[in-house]
Amino acid sequence: MTDGHFYPIGKAGEPWGPAEVEQWRRRQTRHRSYAEDIVSRIEALAGSYEILTYGELAYAGEAFPLLAVRTSPADAMLPTALVTGGVHGYETSGVLGALAFLETKGLDYAGRLNLLVVPCVSPWGYERINRWNFDAVDPNRNFRADGPSKEATALIQLVRSAADDFLVHIDLHETTDTDATEFSPARASRDGKPYQLETIPDGFYVVDDSANPQPAFQQAIVAAVERVTHIAPADAAGEIIGSPVVAHGVIEYPLRDLGLCPSITGAPYTTTTEVYPDSGQTSPAECTRAQVTAIVAALDYALEQA
Secondary structure (H helix, E strand, O other): OOOOOOOOOOEOOEOOOHHHHHHHHHOOOOOOOHHHHHHHHHHOOOOOOEEEEEEEEEEOOEEEEEEEEEOOOOOOOOOEEEEEEOOOOOOHHHHHHHHHHHHHOHHHHOOOOEEEEEOOOOHHHHHHOOOOOOOOOOOOOOOOOOOOOHHHHHHHHHHHHHOOOEEEEEEEEEOOOHHHHHHHHHHHHHHOOOOOOOOOOOOEEEEEEOOOOOHHHHHHHHHHHOOOOOEOOOOOOOEEOOEEOOEOOEEEEOHHHHOOHHHOOOOOEEEEEEEOOOOOOOOHHHHHHHHHHHHHHHHHHHHHHO
């Protein structure tokens, strides 16, 4: 590290090599247990759903089973909904929201659609409360079959093996203050780029697919969640995280071009949710309820249109 560099690892203007990645790994601490927090709750659902092990991550002597939950038996005549949480392992409400949905609302859709739910795509990141995986790779923006994220490629294989007709995919995320204080500086240092201060949106918003916009679908989700928690306003430039706000609480990304998780199913209805648990206007528990509400609103809207 050079004097004055904005991150404790690396040198200004120089991308990380293996030595810097190893230095970054040594800074990561296990804060919580995937087995105790997540696997135990998934296993408790076995009486109501089918539990699938779709792979295993092996990182430095640690093994993490990759688990999915689906309605059983699957009905080939029904459409399928995919719900994913924990693509970024540190985004807790996405993981807990997926689990809470299964525990409280999932069976309401029996006979109406097939559910496939992956509560925690990135278990190593969940335990370390980190955006990246063991290799200092962000699983999101790497959802390509030949990509560098084992978490992403395993999920792609699960979707392909399902061979289902996907109607909807809801990908649950959240933004925290550490995005600005830790993860954005780390990314800039890793990539050898200057760090630009990031403003965190205060509230819930969703990301639509600019290649297949579904404005009424997104607005149905926002309207439902607004009864639970507040919606992020546009900034002075009319944007949220640098993207134009196209409707109340809605921005758009080119999902496939960016390699984002909701691009992997080809579903006509996709959304990425974002909540802000560090806001003074909400709480982590409220953010989890917002995620459940978003799932329900998305499924109900898609089924009405199917």
